[in-house]
Amino acid sequence: xxxxxxxxxxxxxxxxxxxxxxxxxxxxxxxxxxxxxxxxxxxxxxxxxxxxxxxxxxxxxxxxxxxxxxxxxxxxxxxxxxxxxxxxxxxxxxxxxxxxxxxxxxxxxxxxxxxxxxxx
Amino acid sequence: xxxxxxxxxxxxxxxxxxxxxxxxxxxxxxxxxxxxxxxxxxxxxxxxxxxxxxxxxxxxxxxxxxxxxxxxxxxxxxxxxxxxxxxxxxxxxxxxxxxxxxxxxxxxxxxxxxxxxxxxxxxxxxxxxxxxxxxxxxxxxxxxxxxxxxxxxxxxxxxxxxxxxxxxxxxxxxxxxxxxxxxxxxxxxxxxxxxxxxxxxxxxxxxxxxxxxxxxxxxxxxxxxxxxxxxxxxxxxxxxxxxxxxxxxxxxxxxxxxxxxxxxxxxxxxxxxxxxxxxxxxxxxxxxxxxxxxxxxxxxxxxxxxxxxxxxxxxxxxxxxxxxxxxxxxxxxxxxxxxxxxxxxxxxxxxxxxxxxxxxxxxxxxxxxxxxxxxxxx
Numbered sequence: 001x002x003x004x005x006x007x008x009x010x011x012x013x014x015x016x017x018x019x020x021x022x023x024x025x026x027x028x029x030x031x032x033x034x035x036x037x038x039x040x041x042x043x044x045x046x047x048x049x050x051x052x053x054x055x056x057x058x059x060x061x062x063x064x065x066x067x068x069x070x071x072x073x074x075x076x077x078x079x080x081x082x083x084x085x086x087x088x089x090x091x092x093x094x095x096x097x098x099x100x101x102x103x104x105x106x107x108x109x110x111x112x113x114x115x116x117x118x119x120x
Numbered sequence: 121x122x123x124x125x126x127x128x129x130x131x132x133x134x135x136x137x138x139x140x141x142x143x144x145x146x147x148x149x150x151x152x153x154x155x156x157x158x159x160x161x162x163x164x165x166x167x168x169x170x171x172x173x174x175x176x177x178x179x180x181x182x183x184x185x186x187x188x189x190x191x192x193x194x195x196x197x198x199x200x201x202x203x204x205x206x207x208x209x210x211x212x213x214x215x216x217x218x219x220x221x222x223x224x225x226x227x228x229x230x231x232x233x234x235x236x237x238x239x240x241x242x243x244x245x246x247x248x249x250x251x252x253x254x255x256x257x258x259x260x261x262x263x264x265x266x267x268x269x270x271x272x273x274x275x276x277x278x279x280x281x282x283x284x285x286x287x288x289x290x291x292x293x294x295x296x297x298x299x300x301x302x303x304x305x306x307x308x309x310x311x312x313x314x315x316x317x318x319x320x321x322x323x324x325x326x327x328x329x330x331x332x333x334x335x336x337x338x339x340x341x342x343x344x345x346x347x348x349x350x351x352x353x354x355x356x357x358x359x360x361x362x363x364x365x366x367x368x369x370x371x372x373x374x375x376x377x378x379x380x381x382x383x384x385x386x387x388x389x390x391x392x393x394x395x396x397x398x399x400x401x402x403x404x405x406x407x408x409x410x411x412x413x414x415x416x417x418x419x420x421x422x423x424x425x426x427x428x429x430x431x432x433x434x435x436x437x438x439x440x441x442x443x444x445x446x447x448x449x450x451x452x453x454x455x456x457x458x459x460x461x462x463x464x465x466x467x468x469x470x471x472x473x474x475x476x477x478x479x480x481x482x483x484x485x486x487x488x489x490x491x492x493x494x495x496x497x498x
Binding site: 031032034035037053055056057058059060 | 153154158159160161163349350352353422423424426448449451456478
């Protein structure tokens with residue numbers, strides 16, 4: 001099941017590891033992405049730390065770490081071709097995998113219905 | 121307070137909404153930042169074919185001598201700009217700037233010689249101040265009228281073909297020519313100019329006919345509407361100054377590398393040398409050079425280096441030497457490009473310096489501008 005943050009990240013949680021990306025809504029707001037900077041594998045972040053950066057033609061934006069955890073994998077395909085995030089933000093355009101420190105914290109995030117209401 | 125409540129609309133506002141534009145506040149106007157195609161495609165469309173921009177927020181001003189003589193209005197305006205206006209042929213325009221007593225730049229503008237008067241286009245955010253400035257200094261000799269007209273820019277290698285559908289004579293115009301014409305019975309003023317680095321035209325249109333003319337231009341398969349986002353990346357690649365970013369009252373024309381806009385006749389030894397605000401400093405810098413210089417910057421790698429990023433002489437960030445004034449991603453360059461100020465010791469093309477981006481010091485190389493090859497029809 002997908003979870004969402006109010007800062008427009010999505011998480012797909014499987015076995016205590018979250019695959020994290022930015023939502024369709026976020027990508028529409030940002031426009032064409034031209035640069036993505038990803039965290040290093042092995043780095044630990046707390047919730048709301050800056051974990052990645054995306055830049056459109058016009059401006060830079062931060063991608064926040066949605067929960068406490070450690071980066072176990074990053075999607076190098078989107079640094080090579082940032083337009084993947086535009087074309088498939090909630091699929092091939094994922095950013096990183098995060099081993100959650102406290103998987104139960106995910107309960108505090110938004111579900112799909114609540115996120116849809118937020119961005120309606 | 122609702123910020124959008126006080127925003128003004130241009131005569132093309134309804135058309136922007138019809139075309140699906142995303143609107144943003146800009147210089148007091150509700151303006152299109154992009155259309156559904158997006159900034160990247162709009163930028164490349166303008167370089168490959170033709171893009172139509174609404175620049176109606178800019179100020180269009182008629183300056184006419186009370187005597188009715190061109191010579192009188194030309195000399196009056198020369199008291200405010202370091203540019204040869206008297207020698208400007210009828211039907212021609214040139215770039216210039218208002219300077220202040222310290223040699224700083226109050227605004228940059230386009231100045232056209234039409235019949236017995238001047239037609240001046242100034243920046244949106246400065247237009248009221250510019251009119252007040254002219255009233256104060258030359259208002260006793262000249263009538264200054266801010267027009268209520270629309271202005272569109274049609275830019276790109278196919279702009280000539282698009283506009284020729286409405287007025288065939290447009291192809292005979294050279295870069296910086298200005299002509300009165302009728303576009304489908306609408307009385308317009310056309311100049312072969314723009315701010316994208318491409319060949320193209322700016323078209324001044326009566327406000328109530330603007331939507332009609334814009335729609336006719338957009339009927340052409342080579343023309344697409346372009347928003348402020350691509351307008352900024354196009355002018356950045358062209359190495360052109362954005363007032364408020366790259367030039368302002370803290371920068372002089374020589375620091376800004378705008379000597380080309382100051383003709384010999386207004387410089388030391390010229391027939392009408394000086395006589396404009398800040399002349400002492402500007403002439404001294406023209407003769408001896410300034411201590412810092414606006415330069416093009418090409419960051420290595422893919423990360424854009426944005427405006428206000430600090431510039432350093434060394435990779436450790438010990439010696440700060442300047443600042444980026446405009447920077448972003450250049451879709452035609454397919455990489456980051458920037459404009460900034462550095463000391464003349466670091467201003468030669470090829471000099472490697474460093475820009476601070478999110479705590480890292482990224483190598484950037486001082487580069488010739490423009491970053492693209494312009495297609496002006498000189």
